[in-house]
Amino acid sequence: MTDEGAAPGMLRPGGRTARVRTAVLRAAEDALIECGFDGVDLAEIARRAEVGKTTVYRRWRTPQVLVADLLVDMAEQSVPRTETGSLDGDLRAxxxxxxxxxxxxxxxxxFKAVIAAATTDQRTAEALHRFYATRIDEWSPCVDQAVERGEAPEGTDASEVVRAVSAPLYYRFLVSGDPLNETVADESAHAAACATRAGAYVRRSAR
Structure with a gap:
């Protein structure tokens, strides 16, 4: 994102401004964890971050803009993909x-607080969608490389494969409340890998 036309609070400055952003985003994160989206009050965030209220209001304007910026930061700080040299290994990672x-x-x-906020606020929902799109883009090359190695059919939609890995995990996290552990993770990855090799995620145009 360039500075020109960027949403308030979403610039990428250095020095003191960067330190202020880091402090404010950390305070927003704490507030979300403790109180949910209703706890993201800009005046309270300024107090927690020990910065001036004017600075927070000028740069972020609303709680929705602040949470959107937090999601941008989360995407930037997320762990990069792991490349193990095999489709099964990469999806398991x-x-x-x-x-x-x-x-x-x-x-x-x-995550639960942000997802809950996204159900009622369009700006937060859009930011959440961008966050997941960023993570899918990060991991999709693992599938593309599997196609190149002959582990997956030509025309496989890498994004759909990555979604297939995490979808059952988020279902347990948000809906069923069933256990989440490494065994469940490995089962989800194995199922996605098997479906991928069987051609389940080959794009229609490639069939």
Whole structure:
């Protein structure tokens, strides 16, 4: 994103401005974890971050803009993909990372708060969609490389494969409440790998 036309709070400055952004985003994260989206009050965020209220209001304007910027930062700070040299290994690494994130005492609560906020606020929903799109783009090359190695059919939609790995995990996290652990992660990755090799995710145009 360039500075010109960028949303308030989403510039990428250095120096003191960067330190202020880091402090404010950390405070917003704490507020989400403790109180949910309703706890993201800009004046309270300024107090937590120990910065001036004017600075926070000028740069972020609304809680929705602040949460959107937090999601941008989360995407930027996320762990990069693991390349093991095999489709099964890469998908397993992806699934285990998702499970570690969702079961983390801090990150799991944060994700639930952000997802809940996204159900009622369009700006937050759009930011959440961008976050997941960023993560899918990060991991999709693993599938493309599997196609090149002959482990998956030509025309496989890499993005759909990555979604297939994490979808059952998020279902457990948000809906069923069933356990999330490495065994579940490995099962999800194995199922996605088998379906991929069988051609389940080959684009219609390639069939």
């Amino acid at each position: 992806n699934a285990r990372l998702v499970v570690r994130t969702l079961t983390d005492e801090r990150q799991g609560v944060l």
